[in-house]
Amino acid sequence: SSGINAEYGVMELVYWMECNKIKYYQTSEQREILRDKGDWKSNTAAYLKTLGCPYGFEKFRSAALDWLCSSAIRQEYSVKKDDIKVSVPSETDSAPLDVNSVQFKNGVMQLREWLNIPQHHDYLTVLRACRLLIEKRCSPDYVIPKGKPMNLSKEEVGVDLGDRTLNEVAKVLRVLHIEELRQLQTRINEAIVSGQMQTADPKTDTSLGQVGR
Numbered sequence: 027s028s029g030i031n032a033e034y035g036v037m038e039l040v041y042w043m044e045c046n047k048i049k050y051y052q053t054s055e056q057r058e059i060l061r062d063k064g065d066w067k068s069n070t071a072a073y074l075k076t077l078g079c080p081y082g083f084e085k086f087r088s089a090a091l092d093w094l095c096s097s098a099i100r101q102e103y104s105v106k107k108d109d110i111k112v113s114v115p116s117e118t119d120s121a122p123l124d125v126n127s128v129q130f131k132n133g134v135m136q137l138r139e140w141l142n143i144p145q146h147h148d149y150l151t152v153l154r155a156c157r158l159l160i161e162k163r164c165s166p167d168y169v170i171p172k173g174k175p176m177n178l179s180k181e182e183v184g185v186d187l188g189d190r191t192l193n194e195v196a197k198v199l200r201v202l203h204i205e206e207l208r209q210l211q212t213r214i215n216e217a218i219v220s221g222q223m224q225t226a227d228p229k230t231d232t233s234l235g236q237v238g239r
Contacts (some may be wrong), residue, residue, distance in 0.1 A: 036087070037066045040073070040094065047098035050077060125150075 041060045044050060050073075051057045059069045071083035074090055077097065081090040124130060134149045137156050146152050 034063070036091070037061060037063070037070070039091070040070050043094055043098050044073070047102060048077070048094075 037060065041057065044057055044060060060066060060073060062069060067084065074081075074083050074094065077094075079090050079093050079097075081093060083090045131149045134153050134156070138145070138152050141156055141159055143152065143155050143159065146155070
């Protein structure tokens with residue numbers, strides 16, 4: 027059946043890893059116990075335990091096999107690490123970046139659209155705006171703004187611009203302006219409170235005969 031074939035496949039895998047990669051046993055007779063169809067499970071469990079596997083083969087077979095494969099890779103690397111050459115690309119290996127190319131400009135504009143940054147005729151200015159926004163949002167102090175959906179139909183522009191789209195844009199600008207004023211007022215209030223904390227509750231020094239800090 028497929029289950030028996032799968033079991034024997036695991037047995038052959040462990041046997042092959044020992045013969046070709048791990049090589050813990052010194053003789054072929056010792057390795058053959060891993061292919062003993064009668065006791066291969068208990069023999070494999072004992073073999074893995076001897077190697078230091080932290081997983082029991084009977085209960086955690088997948089984890090144990092993964093550990094065995096990782097051990098084989100580490101052992102293979104330890105043997106051949108001196109022959110492995112890691113090539114580090116130098117500055118001359120990479121093509122120079124042409125910031126004036128059409129591809130670069132198109133890439134900046136695609137990034138602008140993805141970040142929902144307003145259009146601007148100077149793509150370098152747009153790139154700086156993208157950088158500032160990314161730095162702000164990647165800051166650990168950045169808080170994702172949350173708010174309730176706003177119904178612009180209830181907002182008043184104060185003047186009819188003669189075009190529905192322009193009126194909607196004017197509403198958005200008015201709401202943003204009001205929000206900026208609120209933030210400014212909040213900062214002013216914070217500055218006032220900070221100043222009051224510096225001057226409030228003076229300590230009296232009776233030895234000097236005057237009030238001071």
